[in-house]
Amino acid sequence: xxxxxxxxxxxxxxTPRDSGRRLDTSDGLGLAVREHGDPTAPTVLAVHGYPxxxxxxxxxxxxxxxxxxxxxxxxxxxxxSDKPPQTEAYQLEQLADDLARVIDAVSPDxxxxxxxxxxxxxxxWHAVSERRSADRFASFTSISGPxxxxxxxxxxxxxxxPTPRGLRELITQVVFSSYIGFFQxxxxxxxxxxxxxxxxLITTLERFDPYxxxxxxRPALSDGLHGLQLYRANTRARMSKPEERRTGIxxxxxxxxxxxxxxxxxxTEIAPWVPNLRVRRLPGGHWLxxxxxxxxxxxxxxxxxxVEGGAEPRALRRSRVRPGRHHFQDQLxxxxxxxxxxxxxxxxxxxxxGAHVVAADIDGSAAERTAEKAGANATPYCVDVADRTxxxxxxxxxxxxxGTPDVVVNNAGIGIAGSFAGTSVADWEQVIxxxxxxxxxxxxLFAEQMIARGEGGRIVNVASAAAYLPxxxxxxxSTTKAAVLALSQCLRAELAAxxxxxxxxxxxxxxxGITTSARFVGIADAEQxxxxxxxxxxxxxxxxSSHRAAAEILRAVQRDAAIAPITAEARxxxxxxxxxxxxxxxxxxxxxxxx
Numbered sequence: 001x002x003x004x005x006x007x008x009x010x011x012x013x014x015t016p017r018d019s020g021r022r023l024d025t026s027d028g029l030g031l032a033v034r035e036h037g038d039p040t041a042p043t044v045l046a047v048h049g050y051p052x053x054x055x056x057x058x059x060x061x062x063x064x065x066x067x068x069x070x071x072x073x074x075x076x077x078x079x080x081s082d083k084p085p086q087t088e089a090y091q092l093e094q095l096a097d098d099l100a101r102v103i104d105a106v107s108p109d110x111x112x113x114x115x116x117x118x119x120x121x122x123x124x125w126h127a128v129s130e131r132r133s134a135d136r137f138a139s140f141t142s143i144s145g146p147x148x149x150x151x152x153x154x155x156x157x158x159x160x161x162p163t164p165r166g167l168r169e170l171i172t173q174v175v176f177s178s179y180i181g182f183f184q185x186x187x188x189x190x191x192x193x194x195x196x197x198x199x200x201l202i203t204t205l206e207r208f209d210p211y212x213x214x215x216x217x218r219p220a221l222s223d224g225l226h227g228l229q230l231y232r233a234n235t236r237a238r239m240s241k242p243e244e245r246r247t248g249i250x251x252x253x254x255x256x257x258x259x260x261x262x263x264x265x266x267x268t269e270i271a272p273w274v275p276n277l278r279v280r281r282l283p284g285g286h287w288l289x290x291x292x293x294x295x296x297x298x299x300x301x302x303x304x305x306x307v308e309g310g311a312e313p314r315a316l317r318r319s320r321v322r323p324g325r326h327h328f329q330d331q332l333x334x335x336x337x338x339x340x341x342x343x344x345x346x347x348x349x350x351x352x353x354g355a356h357v358v359a360a361d362i363d364g365s366a367a368e369r370t371a372e373k374a375g376a377n378a379t380p381y382c383v384d385v386a387d388r389t390x391x392x393x394x395x396x397x398x399x400x401x402x403g404t405p406d407v408v409v410n411n412a413g414i415g416i417a418g419s420f421a422g423t424s425v426a427d428w429e430q431v432i433x434x435x436x437x438x439x440x441x442x443x444x445l446f447a448e449q450m451i452a453r454g455e456g457g458r459i460v461n462v463a464s465a466a467a468y469l470p471x472x473x474x475x476x477x478s479t480t481k482a483a484v485l486a487l488s489q490c491l492r493a494e495l496a497a498x499x500x501x502x503x504x505x506x507x508x509x510x511x512x513g514i515t516t517s518a519r520f521v522g523i524a525d526a527e528q529x530x531x532x533x534x535x536x537x538x539x540x541x542x543x544x545s546s547h548r549a550a551a552e553i554l555r556a557v558q559r560d561a562a563i564a565p566i567t568a569e570a571r572x573x574x575x576x577x578x579x580x581x582x583x584x585x586x587x588x589x590x591x592x593x594x595x
Contacts, residue, residue, distance in 0.1 A: 049118020053079030059293025121145020152242030209285030339366025385438030415518030456499025
């Protein structure tokens with residue numbers, strides 16, 4: 001329940017609404033201010049953007065006010081606050097002064113934790129980068145609103161040291177910001193608001209955000225009209241002559257990956273001016289406080305709790321921006337089949353980059369050996385991926401003891417070769433249970449956790465080049481790996497809106513223990529041993545180690561590859577499967593069993 005504090009602070013008078021009061025500004029205006037929650041708790045001050053009012057924070061307030069004192073107010077020109085007609089009344093210096101007056105009124109003796117969105121963030125950046133007022137702020141969580149001076153310097157840096165990626169990011173942001181030029185024009189922006197054109201445009205853009213359907217943006221005409229002065233009073237002057245603005249307070253940037261106005265690079269590439277920075281890229285659109293209030297509240301509470309003296313949770317540690325930091329530093333990574341081969345090498349590769357690794361294997365002793373090699377940042381677990389109940393217990397254990405994984409590598413698998421006629425029903429059931437159902441269990445159980453957390457993740461499914469290279473001697477194995485590849489591509493499309501990337505790894509001939517454990521069906525034991533030795537010699541001559549494969553897997557996860565063929569033959573095979581599938585079907589008729 002949202003509880004509004006009763007009473008009047010110095011400089012404040014009750015508004016017509018029972019739940020709020022008014023605060024006088026330095027230029028004689030009135031701001032509508034509301035307080036929620038325990039007045040003795042740390043204060044979170046939420047500042048809205050354009051074309052919104054403080055109601056955008058209602059869902060966040062409901063979540064945060066159970067533990068913190070939350071203050072919201074309508075900025076000048078919005079909601080129930082006064083709306084000056086002059087453009088100069090909306091300059092950042094005046095907005096920052098309004099913010100300072102609210103802080104002095106609601107928390108005169110204790111720094112506040114800022115939470116801001118859009119133009120609320122813009123004015124808060126201006127305030128926190130002023131040395132004379134820096135001690136009034138304990139932390140700052142910013143959503144979809146950069147410092148205008150940082151924007152000017154960011155754009156100049158992209159032009160001064162041009163790279164293909166940098167120029168692409170710059171052009172993208174210029175396209176995103178084209179509406180700002182339109183807002184500088186006389187009459188036309190006001191006409192677009194009055195005719196309903198801009199509200200319709202907002203509605204159209206929100207259709208690309210699956211979270212916006214339940215909480216659409218419905219801006220008031222008055223807020224849309226008066227807020228235009230924010231752009232006219234600040235953008236041209238600030239971005240044409242950007243200042244060097246820094247802040248040393250703890251800053252957390254929540255960057256929605258589907259924001260059509262403010263790109264993630266523009267929001268997040270600010271480390272030169274913000275040394276105590278955390279960046280969290282989240283699934284969602286521009287109006288994250290309205291569409292994902294529980295997510296915004298949780299992220300904000302984690303930073304506030306830590307700044308107030310609590311332990312730093314993994315989510316904050318992994319979002320820290322520091323020079324020389326590894327890509328997977330402080331992430332939680334689950335690897336199945338981690339007792340040997342590619343699984344073990346992959347687990348060790350993630351651990352070497354500072355991740356906490358859960359090394360799972362059907363052989364508990366092998367899992368423990370991998371964890372010992374990985375060092376302190378590793379946890380062993382014994383599980384059979386084919387056992388649904390066991391996997392459910394495993395996923396629940398990881399979540400309860402360590403949290404939601406950032407990366408899950410479904411690697412466990414078995415090898416089986418031989419003719420279709422020689423493959424028994426029991427053989428089919430075993431290979432499907434491990435190679436396919438094991439992946440299904442891992443995807444289903446950990447994707448649920450990632451979706452609930454709301455911060456995305458990576459699911460890595462180890463298939464095989466056999467998924468797209470048919471062979472008469474691998475019907476069962478190729479079938480399961482083709483299914484894993486197809487499942488991965490389907491899940492990549494389905495889970496994209498939740499920020500979960502699904503990556504299919506397709507190794508070729510990698511020299512691992514699978515050569516000695518693979519079964520050749522339909523033949524005598526003596527012949528099976530001879531074939532295993534022959535296959536082992538072939539893989540040894542190929543000499544592509546599991547550590548090289550693991551390095552390729554880590555690179556694929558880092559660059560978010562949809563399909564990552566490992567080894568040259570896997571890459572060539574993938575190209576041929578698309579360009580000359582008939583040739584591969586003809587080659588599949590050959591008996592490639594080593595002799």
